[in-house]
Amino acid sequence: MHSSLSSGKRRVPLASRLAQLAETLGVLLIIAFVLFPLIWMLLGAFKNQIDIYSVKLFFKPTLDNFRAIFSNPILLGNNIWISALVSFLTVAITIPLGAAAAYVLSRHRFKGRNTLFLLILVTQFVPAVVVAIPFFNLFRALNLIDTPWALVIVYLSFTLPYAIWLLRGFFDALPVEVEEASYIDGCNEFQTLRFVTVPLVLPGILVAAVFTFISAWNEFFFALILTRSHALTLPVGILTISGPRGPMWEQLSAAGMVVMVPILVMSFFIRKYFVEGITVGAVK
Amino acid sequence: MALPQPSVSSVLVARPVKKPRQYRSGSLRWMLLGPGLIVIALTVIYPLAASFITSFRDWRLIDSPTPGPFVGAANYTRALTDAGFLNSLGVSAIYMVISVCLTLLLGLGIALLLQKPTPLNVFARTLLIFPFAVAPVLKGFSWRFMLNNEYGVYAKLIGAIIPPLNDYVWLGHQLSALFVIAFSEIWGWAPLFALMFIGAIGSIPAEATEAAKVDGATSIQIFFKITLPLLAPVIYIVALLKIISAFKMFDQIAIMTGGGPGDSTQTLYYYVYQVAFRNLDMGYASALSYILVAIMAVISTFYVRTLLKGD
Known part of the structure; x- marks a missing residue:
C-alpha cells in the first residue's frame, strides 16, 4: 500500500x-x-x-x-460583395418558402403528406452534377451564365429541401397546445401562424437561416461551372490568387481568413444545433 | 359544432371542443406549401428529367449548341468500355473505404477521449464544430499547403518523426494523395461525428458500465461488450452519411490534385464533371451522372429506411 x-x-x-x-x-x-x-x-x-x-x-x-488581396488585380472586395449578395438572396428566398412548407408538413394531416416528406428528403441525395448539366445549358441559352441570379437559382435546389427538413423538426418540437389556445381566443389559422407559431419558432428559423447562409457562402462546385469573371464568389475568386510558382500561400491565407471568419463566428452562435443541422442536411 | 368557449383563460381549458386540425384550412395549406413545391420542382425535378432525356442523346457542345439525335442507350453502353469511367469507379471505391474507415475510427477515438465532462474536455468539445464549417475549398488549400513536400509544416513534422518519409510527395502518389484528400475532409467530419458519439455514449446507462466494472471487466472489455454494441445504430447512420459525402466530394480534388497524378485521384463525381465541363460531351456526361444517381439511390434507400424506422 x-x-x-x-x-x-x-x-x-x-x-x-x-x-x-x-x-x-x-x-x-x-x-x-x-x-x-x-x-x-x-x-x-x-x-x-x-x-x-x-x-x-x-x-x-x-x-x-x-492590402494585396483588396487591391489590383485580385480585388477580393468584389468577390465578397457577390458572395454576400448570393448568400443573402438564397436565404431570403429559402427561409420564407421553407418555413411555410415546413409548417404545413408539420401541422396539417392530408393525403400524400408522408410521400411528400420522403420526396423532399430524397432530393437531398441528388448529386449536384446532375443538376448542373441542364442548368448550365439552360443558363447559356438564357444568357444567365456569370450572373448572381444563376447561382441563387441552383443554390435553391439544395437549400430549400434542407431548410424544409430542418424547420419541420423545429415546428414539430413546438407543442400544439400553444396554437390551440390561440384558436380558442378566436384567431384564425393565418393569424395564429403569424402571431403565435412563427415567433415561437423564430430561434429555429434563425438556425436554418444561418445554415443556409453557410452552405451558399461556402459553395464551390456550381460557382466554378456557372461563373466566369463578373459573378465570381469568394470560393472561386480566391483561385485567382496564384503566381508563376503556384498559389501565393501568404495572400491565399489572408483571403482564407476573409472567407472563414464570418462563418466561424456564425457557427459559434448556433453551435448547440450543429449536430442536428448536419445530420438533417449532411446529405446535401 | 360547438363554438369556442369564451373562456376566462384559454390556457386552463383542458381539451378544446374542436381538434386543432379542424381549424387548419385547406386553402391556406396549398398557399403555404405551393411556392416551396414549385421551386423544388423547377430546381430539382426539372434538371433530373432534363438530364435523363439528354442521357439518351448525342450532344457534344463543341459540335452543336443544341442537342443532337437520340442514340438509344449508346451513352450507357459506352461507359462499360470506357477506361476513364471504370478507373473512376475504382478510385471512388478506394476513396470511400479510406475516408469512411478513418472518419469512424478517428470520430470514435475523439469521442472516447472526450466522454468524461471534465472542464478541459468540455472546452475541447466546443471546438469540434469549427472545422466542419470551414469552406471545403479552404480545407483543400490548407491541407495541400501543410503537406507540401518542400515547405509544408505537416510534411516536415512527419519527416522528422519518420525520416524515410522526408521529402515524400504526398499528392504525387495515388494512395497517399487519396489519404491526404480524405484527411482534409475527415478534419471536418470526424470531430462532428465525435459529438454525435459523445451524445450517444451519454445515453448509455451508467449502471451498465458500473456493474461490468464491479464484475472485474477491463475498460477494453467494457468498450467492446457494452459501448460499441450500444453505439452500433449511430455508427451505422453516420457511416451512411459519410459514404454519401465521399461520393459527392468534389472541391478538395479540384483544389488538391485536379484528379491527378494522371487520373489516379479522379473519382466518379470528378470524372462526370470533366466529361461535362471540360470535354463538353453533355450526352455522355448525363448518362454518367445517372449512373451516379443510381449509386446514390441505393445508398439513400438504406438511409431513408433507417430514418423512417427511427421516426
Whole structure:
C-alpha cells in the first residue's frame, strides 16, 4: 500500500496516473488536430512572402497580404460583395418558402403528406452534377451564365429541401397546445401562424437561416461551372490568387481568413444545433 | 359544432371542443406549401428529367449548341468500355473505404477521449464544430499547403518523426494523395461525428458500465461488450452519411490534385464533371451522372429506411 508516489493528498497508483496523463495528452492532441490548420492559416495570413515558406512560429507580422488581396488585380472586395449578395438572396428566398412548407408538413394531416416528406428528403441525395448539366445549358441559352441570379437559382435546389427538413423538426418540437389556445381566443389559422407559431419558432428559423447562409457562402462546385469573371464568389475568386510558382500561400491565407471568419463566428452562435443541422442536411 | 368557449383563460381549458386540425384550412395549406413545391420542382425535378432525356442523346457542345439525335442507350453502353469511367469507379471505391474507415475510427477515438465532462474536455468539445464549417475549398488549400513536400509544416513534422518519409510527395502518389484528400475532409467530419458519439455514449446507462466494472471487466472489455454494441445504430447512420459525402466530394480534388497524378485521384463525381465541363460531351456526361444517381439511390434507400424506422 505504501506507494513511493504517495506524497500527494491522495494515493493514486502509478498506472492510473500514467493513464490520466496519457488521456490528457490525447485530449491536447485532439485540440491540436482541430485547431492547428486554422491557426496555421491565421499565421500565414500575416507572414511575408519569404516567411510563408518556413515553418517558424515567430516572425515579423505584416498586413501586406490583406492590402494585396483588396487591391489590383485580385480585388477580393468584389468577390465578397457577390458572395454576400448570393448568400443573402438564397436565404431570403429559402427561409420564407421553407418555413411555410415546413409548417404545413408539420401541422396539417392530408393525403400524400408522408410521400411528400420522403420526396423532399430524397432530393437531398441528388448529386449536384446532375443538376448542373441542364442548368448550365439552360443558363447559356438564357444568357444567365456569370450572373448572381444563376447561382441563387441552383443554390435553391439544395437549400430549400434542407431548410424544409430542418424547420419541420423545429415546428414539430413546438407543442400544439400553444396554437390551440390561440384558436380558442378566436384567431384564425393565418393569424395564429403569424402571431403565435412563427415567433415561437423564430430561434429555429434563425438556425436554418444561418445554415443556409453557410452552405451558399461556402459553395464551390456550381460557382466554378456557372461563373466566369463578373459573378465570381469568394470560393472561386480566391483561385485567382496564384503566381508563376503556384498559389501565393501568404495572400491565399489572408483571403482564407476573409472567407472563414464570418462563418466561424456564425457557427459559434448556433453551435448547440450543429449536430442536428448536419445530420438533417449532411446529405446535401 | 360547438363554438369556442369564451373562456376566462384559454390556457386552463383542458381539451378544446374542436381538434386543432379542424381549424387548419385547406386553402391556406396549398398557399403555404405551393411556392416551396414549385421551386423544388423547377430546381430539382426539372434538371433530373432534363438530364435523363439528354442521357439518351448525342450532344457534344463543341459540335452543336443544341442537342443532337437520340442514340438509344449508346451513352450507357459506352461507359462499360470506357477506361476513364471504370478507373473512376475504382478510385471512388478506394476513396470511400479510406475516408469512411478513418472518419469512424478517428470520430470514435475523439469521442472516447472526450466522454468524461471534465472542464478541459468540455472546452475541447466546443471546438469540434469549427472545422466542419470551414469552406471545403479552404480545407483543400490548407491541407495541400501543410503537406507540401518542400515547405509544408505537416510534411516536415512527419519527416522528422519518420525520416524515410522526408521529402515524400504526398499528392504525387495515388494512395497517399487519396489519404491526404480524405484527411482534409475527415478534419471536418470526424470531430462532428465525435459529438454525435459523445451524445450517444451519454445515453448509455451508467449502471451498465458500473456493474461490468464491479464484475472485474477491463475498460477494453467494457468498450467492446457494452459501448460499441450500444453505439452500433449511430455508427451505422453516420457511416451512411459519410459514404454519401465521399461520393459527392468534389472541391478538395479540384483544389488538391485536379484528379491527378494522371487520373489516379479522379473519382466518379470528378470524372462526370470533366466529361461535362471540360470535354463538353453533355450526352455522355448525363448518362454518367445517372449512373451516379443510381449509386446514390441505393445508398439513400438504406438511409431513408433507417430514418423512417427511427421516426
